[in-house]
Amino acid sequence: MPEGHSVHRIARQFDRNFVGRTAAASSPQGRFAEGAAIIDGCTATRVRAQGKQMFLEFDDGLWLRVHLGIYGAWDFAGEIAVDPTIAATNGRMGQTNQRGTTVEAVLDDTGENSLTSIGAPRHTRMQVRMSEQTTGLADGGGEWPPPVVGQVRLRLLTDTTCADLRGPTACELQTPDEMLATLARLGPDPLVDDLDDAEARFVTAVRRRQTPIALLLMDQAVVAGIGNVYRAEMLFRARLDPHTPGRDLPEDVVRALWWDWVHLLGIGVETGQMMTMDDLSPDAWRRAMASRDDRHWVYRRAGLPCRVCGTGIVLEELGARKLYWCPCCQA
Structure with missing residues (x-):
């Protein structure tokens, strides 16, 4: 999706x-x-x-x-007519990764960056x-x-x-x-809502619910825009067990989730890719931009070794959607 x-x-x-x-x-x-x-x-x-x-x-x-x-x-x-941030990902300009290193833009072979x-x-x-x-x-x-x-x-x-x-x-x-x-039924979006107010709405919506955080992140009334890929990757980046009820999460952890979404959404809009791995070398950045297999920590890596600990990535169904996570790093 x-x-x-x-x-x-x-x-x-x-x-x-x-x-x-x-x-x-x-x-x-x-x-x-x-x-x-x-x-x-x-x-x-x-x-x-x-x-x-x-x-x-x-x-x-x-x-x-x-x-x-x-x-x-x-x-x-x-x-x-191309938005300057989008033009940068069409091969007409250099692409800057999270560390500020300029590398040549690379197009995804599935066309996501088109x-x-x-x-x-x-x-x-x-x-x-x-x-x-x-x-x-x-x-x-x-x-x-x-x-x-x-x-x-x-x-x-x-x-x-x-x-x-x-x-x-x-x-x-x-x-x-x-x-x-319709807008009133949607959760906050970092690119259109006041960030501090949006953060407060997100924290309140998560911490008042017994629902697992993996389901809350996919609930568009809690936060707008997160789908299956960003959900799995954000939970891994936070080292969170996806089954943890929202109300059991410390406030600072929920706030950190919000600001990570702000960070990742900005990268996604700029590059056209759901890039979730930070601090990549220029060569690694090029590989990740060209292939989804090199772009994510856990998404679509069921059975493959975790990039951090080597444990096999687990795939399960939660809320009728596929959930990928590491049972060691996210324990």
Whole structure:
């Protein structure tokens, strides 16, 4: 499932390429035809990401709410104006790791770091992507607008940029009151909320519950944006047993979890990768950027030796999701 860093990168794409511009809206798939007709010809005025959800406001007063879910993604084509922090991960600029060493940017072979496809890992939609004929980022080549390929729920098209939405869990129009009600149900997001207030909300929500911390981190009403990857990695980085009830965690430990999420989310938005290993050498950073196998401490490492203690990483199911953890380091 696309996690919070991907949604913030998508929002930045929309801010630079759609906000302030009139967009033609259509639903080639037909499942959002009525909604597309309402916003067709409207001007996008504002965009906001909160956790795993994006909200795009139009000048008719309505908001487009998109929740990508497990399989959803936005595919962009045309002349894409790039956010400077995102441009750094597209090979046009150097990439700076956590220690400040500048190394050449490396693209993930699954496409997670792509400017033209953000959301679910590209391999889940490879058959669609391989058949698409999209234009370059600014070269103007190819057919315009690009042909519709696959099940496109919503297409937004300006004079120069096209955004196709595929496979979302939710795609709907909301009134301002409905949009605010949706936001009220979501937990804090470090990139949009006041950090100190958000920290307090997070600490209170965790420490009043008997629920295991592994489930609380995935609860979008507790904290917005954390999914299965960040959950496993944050718990390992904190050396926490994932089954520990939230109310049993010391306050300073919960606060440290919040600030680690602030740290990791910032890296994710900047690089396009869920990079969770710190203090890597330039060569190790390049390997991690290119391959998920070198990027994480425990995620998808079931049965492999812990990178710290050598104990086999455990895989179990918790809350209908896969949980990876080290029974020694996180005891």
